[in-house]
Amino acid sequence: MKIVMKQVILLIVYVLLVSCWPPADNPPIYSMYEPEIMTRSDFDNSIVLKEVKEIQESGKIYVIGDFLYINDKNSGFHILNNNNPKTPFKQSFIEAPGATDVAVRNNTLYINQATDLVVLTLNNSTGGLNVEKRLKNVFPVMMSPDGYFPNIEDNEVVVNWKLK
Numbered sequence: 001m002k003i004v005m006k007q008v009i010l011l012i013v014y015v016l017l018v019s020c021w022p023p024a025d026n027p028p029i030y031s032m033y034e035p036e037i038m039t040r041s042d043f044d045n046s047i048v049l050k051e052v053k054e055i056q057e058s059g060k061i062y063v064i065g066d067f068l069y070i071n072d073k074n075s076g077f078h079i080l081n082n083n084n085p086k087t088p089f090k091q092s093f094i095e096a097p098g099a100t101d102v103a104v105r106n107n108t109l110y111i112n113q114a115t116d117l118v119v120l121t122l123n124n125s126t127g128g129l130n131v132e133k134r135l136k137n138v139f140p141v142m143m144s145p146d147g148y149f150p151n152i153e154d155n156e157v158v159v160n161w162k163l164k
Contacts, residue, residue, distance in 0.1 A: 006010065020135070031144045032146055032163060033163055033164060034161070035158040036161065038157050038158045039155055045120065047096045047111075048094075049095075050092065050094075053093050057073045067079055069109075072093075074097065075097060075099070076093055077099065095124075098142065108122075114116045115136070115141060117134075117138040118135075144161045
């Protein structure tokens with residue numbers, strides 16, 4: 001009887017100690033990064049075709065026909081004319097804060113821009129860019145590189161994280 005009672009007490013102590021230990025998958029309470037936040041109205045109107053610029057932090061590269069699309073992480077896409085693969089040249093830059101990925105079919109681009117999926121039409125020869133459709137909040141809020149989710153208002157969007 002005493003052995004059973006000791007085992008029950010040890011089991012209760014074990015359960016109490018384990019229940020106080022935080023799970024390993026909890027995000028940190030604080031982050032070493034701070035979010036770059038845009039208001040929803042500014043974010044909705046943030047995709048713009050601009051002149052070429054230097055690549056800051058390259059991401060994925062897409063080859064579509066005679067064009068290369070190079071992601072500049074969380075800021076947009078560089079468009080390079082690859083008509084002559086020996087001498088590709090920068091043609092323009094699609095500024096899209098929070099953009100990390102693109103799929104291209106014909107002249108339609110499907111961009112994941114932070115929380116939204118955006119459909120664009122692009123005419124590389126004339127330089128025309130039109131936002132055809134924006135599906136809001138398709139993707140989750142962008143968390144920090146160390147796993148922190150920010151507290152943001154309904155009218156705000158996290159487009160990047162910078163080390164403090």
